[in-house]
Amino acid sequence: MRVDIISIFPDMFTSPLSYGLLKRAREAGVVNISVHDLRAFTHDKHRTVDDYPFGGGPGMVMKPEPVFEAVEALRRPESHVVLLSPQGRLFTQAVAQEMASIENLILLCGRYEGVDERVALQVVDEELSIGDYVISGGEVAALVLMEAVVRLLPGVLGSPLSLEEDSLGWGLLEYPQYTRPAEFRGLDVPQVLLSGDHAQVRLWRREQALERTYKRRPDLLESAPLTADDRQFLKKLEGAVTLPAREE
């Protein structure tokens, strides 16, 4: 996968791309990430990327010319151009999975009050939002997207199993995890995890994942792939577990 990021603050990416999984994936050649300074696509002395909004109002708007030029310079036939925006389609694990099969992602990071609408109309294939809140720039959103997508690329994680078991990987929240020591400040690790009985461990984990999802994110159960055993277990939970009050 090739990722081209366009930003007015390219240095913001230096540290996050130099640690952990993103660093390893880049070193292994699984992903090639290039960060491009939007100001390199300006032609005036001050390298201007923003201007006042037509019609008045607070703040500045990112000018269309440098963004068009940057995307035109980087775009390939296989490119998918994404504008990070709070107005976009919600970025979820399922969307991350979709993105993982794209050969070239071009990520456009907004700043100020956003980007001139003609960018969204002409050069962007889709807008993606990382959640229903507004942050001050698209850089952190682009990093969230890359953190989620790159770990899905073949060969990045040691065990592909951990992807399936991750929260949301199998449509449910993940079961609770424990490590040594087996007893800590009076809190014991559940006995089944120390038993060496792999079938029982699998069953316990599945039931814990179902119970957690039922208590914390019951909405996920509507689309999770559930077996007949899962459904039976959930039926037993109904009534036995008090769900947190839903926000209206």
Ligand code: SAM
């Ligand atoms: N005035 C804009 C609006 O209401 O839609 C928000 C502009 S925001 C302050 C500046 C930039 O941050 C946006 O252009 C976008 O690139 C990025 N951004 C803010 N919130 C985001 C979110 N939830 N998801 C993705 N990008 C976001």
